[in-house]
Amino acid sequence: MSNPIDYSQGIYDAKKLGTPRLLILGAQHMFAMFGATVLVPLLTGLSVSTTLLCAGLGTLLFHIICKGKVPAFLGSSFAYLGGFAIVSNDGANPENLPYACAAVAFSGLLYVLVSGLISVFGIRRIMRFFPPVVTGPIIISIGLILAPSAINNCQSNWLLAFVALAAVIVCNIWGKGMVKILPILIGVLVSYAVALVTGAVDFAAIGEASWIGFPIHKEAMGLFAIDGSEKFISALFTIMPIAIATMMEHIGDIAAISATTGRNYIRDPGLNRTLMGDGLATAMAGLLGGPANTTY
Structure with a gap:
């Protein structure tokens, strides 16, 4: 008879759980990420379907680049909410959202740039600029920023x-x-x-929705907003600096995942690969009209 699983301790070999339990845990992770991933487009005015598509494609791209070694999902980043609010004037000018998405795409390229610097100069030299005393407060502050959104949602019920x-x-x-x-x-x-x-559940929206729909909307794509206009340049200067904070968040997330699983993902597959995966996923999301991605 096999020994019972001690759920109070860390389970580092997923095979011990078996397929049914793994599917249940996968469903929990899906629900955990779904609320946050969907909330960002609801707050910014972006398409929910586009956001989910970009999250899925971005996660697959991330795992390909990281050789399937890092157990992370890429969902919507809340750090860019302020940037979207400024560019769209708190939703009063939704026609400016494509410019914000284009700026998000360029923010993703900053990840790729830092990834290249790590590959050239080594992770130790780059990590000097991102010690735990810096990355920790950044992650805490991003979490605290979400408190008002949580309270506002709770007030409805x-x-x-x-x-x-x-x-x-x-x-x-x-x-x-x-x-x-x-x-x-x-x-x-x-x-x-x-x-x-x-x-409290209203199924009217489901009844009115079409059976099949295209998740990408051309008018919202950041790809067509890269035109050198004043709005585009303004969006770049507003949103791209946020990437500095989200890169620190990324490093903290990878370090936390490493500590949880007992494996050093900063060394293998390497922080250069995780940053590149996150950056390219974010760039793709911005070009398609979705919000920036981040590791969950």
């Missing part, structure tokens, strides 16, 4: 917000076995069940 929070806390603290490592998935399912019972 405090009951569901508290139900979801309570389910997550109960599972995380008192849960046993698989329940303890599935707090987000259980929180989503419990709160959705309550939403169905209370009539």
Whole structure:
């Protein structure tokens, strides 16, 4: 008889879980990333379908460049919300969004540039400029920026917000076995069940939606906004500096994933590859009309 799995300890060999448990954990990760990835286009006015497409393609591109070694998903970055708000005048000028997307594409190329510098000069020399005392506060500040958005969303239905929070806390603290490592998935399912019972779920949008649609909209693509105009140049100076902060966030994320899994991904496949994967995915997203990507 095989030994039971101790879920209170880190599980470093996924084969021990088996396919059914892996699928369930994959579903939890999907729900965890889905809310954040979809929230960015809802806040900026970009297309949700385009955003999801870019997140999927960007994740595949990232794994190809990183040789499938880094367990990360690329979803929407919240760090660029302020830049999008400035370029679009808080949504009052949605016709300016393509210029913001074009600037996001160029921000992704900054990642590629830093990736090349790491390849040439070595990771130790470059990492001198990104010590933990710098990357840590950057990640914390990006997280704190999201607090107002979370509160605003909760205000629409405090009951569901508290139900979801309570389910997550109960599972995380008192849960046993698989329940303890599935707090987000259980929180989503419990709160959705309550939403169905209370009539908070509206299926009208599903009934009105077409069965098949093209996820990319030409009028929103950053590819066609690279024209050297004043709006484009202004968007570049507004959005590209944000890439400095998101690169620090990227380094912190890769370091955190390395610490969690017990493997040094900064050395193998290398920070140059992870930055290049993230940068090219972001550049592709911007050209197609999506927000910047970041590692989840």
